[in-house]
Amino acid sequence: MKRNKEFAVTNLFWPGLFVFALLVAALASNFSLFKSMGARGFEAIPTPAPPIQMSAGAAPAAGAAAADPAAVQSGVNQVLARVLPxxxxxxxxxxxxxxxxxxxxxxxxxxxxxxxxxxxxxxxxxxxxxxxxxxxxxxxxxxxxxxxxxxxxxxxxxxxxxxxxxxxxxxxxxxxxxxxxAVLGDSDRCQVGDIIFAVGNPFGFNGTVTMGIVSSNDRKINIGGIRYPDLIQTDAAVNEGNDGGPLVNINGEVIGINMACLMPDHKYSGIGFAAPINSAADLLAGQAP
The missing domain is CATH 2.40.10.10 (Trypsin-like serine proteases)
Structure with missing residues (x-):
């Protein structure tokens, strides 16, 4: 089957401003949510969701020095509002x-x-x-x-x-x-540094959302004698109960399924792993009538 390929406290202003602008640019670009799933044999949602509305005015270019916090917050909220159901x-x-x-x-x-x-x-x-x-x-x-x-x-x-x-x-x-x-994305297009959200029910806290970035898109991990060659590594917090929950990109597309974390000496490390969504293609295609 095909498998597809972690903030300093000081000087937060400028790095934060850069990430802020980058996030706005990504959110304001082209939200191609709810695209057809026909290629995998699954039905699309009957009623397409309306496009995400950002604040009035032109969207800032990537790397711009100014960003509208309200636009960032609104975009993130709308992405999660679509995924959580x-x-x-x-x-x-x-x-x-x-x-x-x-x-x-x-x-x-x-x-x-x-x-x-x-x-x-x-x-x-x-x-x-x-x-x-x-x-x-x-x-x-x-x-x-x-x-x-x-x-x-x-x-x-x-x-x-x-x-x-x-x-x-x-x-x-x-x-x-x-x-x-949910809309399934293309994990082959996942890049290191991409902003992502992990959604699930850790310790029974239903609908928990954590945020991070893609730390690696081809991490090779051996768990219990099973070798996983192309896991997505992320710093978004995942814990027991997150297993099976989606890893979602800034477009609201599922790019991975959360499955494991690094716990040396039973201590939380902030390193999690997800199975790339493309590795589920055969499983999905085989079950769709």
Missing amino acids: SVVSITRSGPGGGRRGAGGVTYLAPSGGPSESTGSGVIVDARGYVLTTFQTVGRASVAKVSMLAGTQREYLADVVGVDAGSDLALLKIRSSRVFTA
Whole structure:
């Protein structure tokens, strides 16, 4: 299967100003959200979302010395408002995926832990297909999926596909309703320094959002004897319960699925890892009718 390739306290003003301007430029450029998913066999959301509206006036050029804080905040809020309705909480019974982390790198899902644990997932198709990690569902065939937005209803979902080698799994919610699906990006276009958001349910805090950058787009990691050649490394905080949640770029597109973090001597390091979304292409295509 194809797999795709961490602030000093002093002098914050100028670096901060640069990042601010860069963020505005990215947000004000071309938000091509909600593009067709037909190439992967999945249905697009029935009603396209309106384009993000930035503040009046021309958008500043990249690297410009001035930035409008309100425009930055508005753009970020709108991106997250579109993603959050697609993020779910997943509860499964029975042991996890069965593999334990080694060398300080640990799965975000407790492997072989409690009889019931909760992770995250993201709806990738309006018909109720949910992408998560293999560690989140483990060897279970059925899991509970809870919506984090709207009615916050709980559904049963069947595990319809697993790729243990990529630590990915696909679920199908038992419902005929139309769900809000996230837009999948192209992780091959992910670059070091890209601003990203990690969304999930760490320690049961539903709908938690953290922000960071892409630290590496081709990190080679060995976890429990499984070699992952092209993981996305990020400094966005991810913890137990974030497993299976989306890693989202500044355009609101899912570019990765959060799966692991570095915990040397059980200490938080600020280094997380996500499976690139392109590595899920075969799994998604194989399940779409």
